[in-house]
Amino acid sequence: MKAAGVVVEYNPFHNGHAYHLQETKNITDADAVIAVMSGSFLQRGEPALVSKWARTKMALEGGADIVAELPYAFSTQKAKTFASGAVSILDALGAEEICFGSENGKIEPFLSAVHTQNECRQTLNEAIKKHLKEGVSYPKALSAAYTEIAGFEALDLSQPNNILGFHYTEAIVQQNSRMIPKTIQRLSAQYHDEAFATASIASATSIRKHIQSNSLETASGVMPSSTLRHLHDYHCTYGLFHGWEKYFSLLKYKLLTMSPAELKQIYETEEGLEHRLLSSIKSAESFKTFMESIKTKRYTWTRLQRLCLHVLTHTTKEQMKHVPKEETAPYIRLLGMSKRGQAYISQRKKNLSLPLLSNNKSFNHPLLQLDHKASAVYFSILPEPLRSLALKENYIQHPIRYDEDQELFL
Template sequence: MKSVGLVVEYNPFHNGHLYHLQASKEKAEADAVIAVMSGHFLQRGEPALVSKWSRAKMALQQGADLVIELPYAFATQKAEIFAEGAISILEALKCDSVCFGSENGDISPFLETAETLKELDSDYQDAIKYYMKQGISYPSAQTKAYQSLNTGGHTLDLSLPNNILGYQYVKAIQKQGAAISPLTIKRTAAGYHDEEFNETPIASATSIRKAIFSEENKDIQSFVPETSLYHLKQYKDNFDTFHQWEDYFGFLKYTICTMTHDELKQIYEVEEGLENRIKSLIQQASSFKDFMEQLKTKRYTWTRLQRLCLHILTRTTKEQMKLEEAAAPYLRLLGMSSQGRTYLNRIKKAVDKPIVSTLSAFSHPLLNLDIKAASVYAMIFPEPIRSQFMHSEYSTRPVQYDEKEKLFL
């Protein structure tokens, strides 16, 4: 029984994700699709539009067979650590291959680049340090360092977001000695950061979220499956909101204002005196967007600073984010189809990590971060909704979906 792994956020699940899922399954000739999905907070340091449970349901109804949560300690990290956590989960689940979308669409440059940079790692790291001393961001320094090596052969554009992630997946497979074959399919129509719709039925998640929050109340029906629309509507009806950073700004401001400089310095990713800049700018900031625009510099990307703000919001320290190894220590099962349950039954004796289906059955410091993140995610709800939401974090068992009958069990 062959499986293919996808590393996803589904924020929300849209037509491009459906294309990726179906094309990946076909390319890998897989019987089961394993989706490793970020929880309530995402890699760019922002809250997911709707909860992980709603997004897991979207995925299951459109062909995913297992949905596993990528822990907060990996999901809210730079691309390298994000990829290492995801690949470790897929390896633990005996996944045969991982398939990612890329601007390139050909796996050869990814394999060649990973091998080349492994051989030239010392020169590459020196070049990164050189460019960072010029005051540019780490991702930009990586791109310039790679270009400076004059490697020849297949050139992979590491300035493009999906190519960056794809390279990190391949690198993680090599580093972990994982028995996973990397595959890629070319992204179609919409770019990763496109903010506007085009004439095709595939739009970026960025443009879909922008439409959802727009005052014009733009229609997204053409760009997402009907099941996604249903779960979005159901979530809005139940909780009267879609999550965005502005909802949390008051909590962020309070947290920063009540922390000392020394306490701020202990927060993960607060480095190089950033605590002073954060403290000085927060007092006059009138919104999250306003604060970020003032905080942003050439050296620090919006994404890096947004993740930093998230770690402040959750009071996540450098000590708490210390990873004993670049691998997820448990597998939090969010949902499964009938096919997924069959797959899990076949391989579970060979799985060397605990499979967590309810929080009461397992404890771990990194799982405590996931629970804290869920609590912060729910802060914007009034009582008793907030308490009910947190109760569901402990009591909700993995979502089960019968794909033949098309119903949740």
């Protein structure tokens, strides 16, 4: 069986994601699609709208055959580390191709950009520094440097999905993976769009904003009915959707009880940021106002949001030292499989290069413990006894199994 891979967050799964999965199957001719998906917290330092288990069900009903978790140590990092961790899992699972969405839509510029980096690294770094001194953002400086060095209109690395696509391609080369990168162009909606692009296509950002301020039914046109059902069931069960404001009182408590020296040990606390956070938290009345008070041109919203997340989970610099220097994952945790995915795993499991976890009872690793801690924080806002039940489920849950022929979970 041939497998192709995708790297996803599904926050939540929408029509654009369904298109991506279908096109991945079409252009790779794969028998199974493996989705490496972020767990409780995401690359921009945000809590997922609903749990990874609910999002796994969305993914399986939406066309994915295998869902594996991208550990917290990779899922909440800068694009390069995020991409490298995901690629290592796909490679270990035997995916022959990876297909990512991009603003560009053609793979040649990604291959060219990686080649330029490998051949002209010093010249490229000098060009990036020059453009940064001109006062532009790092993504724009990077994009301008590539255009300058390559001598033609290069890949626009100021676009979020192009950036990730570049790092997926880069990771394949650096890890000597046999995977072949392919890309499809994103449909109408752009990553940061806050309004629906069309009646059927919208960005996850706009969908989350809409869900938080309106009823689920008003977003029914841009998501599969299965996604709507899982979102509705989650809200009926727990009485909420997860978002930063729900965690703000916990974050404020953490910061108000930490000294500058303690905060300095938290991952990504650099250049005196501990003093900025401790000074601003005292008068902040919401997560939004807190973020607005600490954001600067030098420190982006995403950069600071990830730092706040590491404060919330008490993730230290010492703990992050367990991430391998190659930025590759040390294990594969399966979250769910279709019947086709289960057949693929059965065929491959004896030859996998990483430990395959179907539960957590017989395996231990510092990064897995970090995943458990992140899940504990994620579920901390739930009322009892639902909180304890969710924590227990997260620890003992075996991969979700989905029968795509009968359209039911086993």
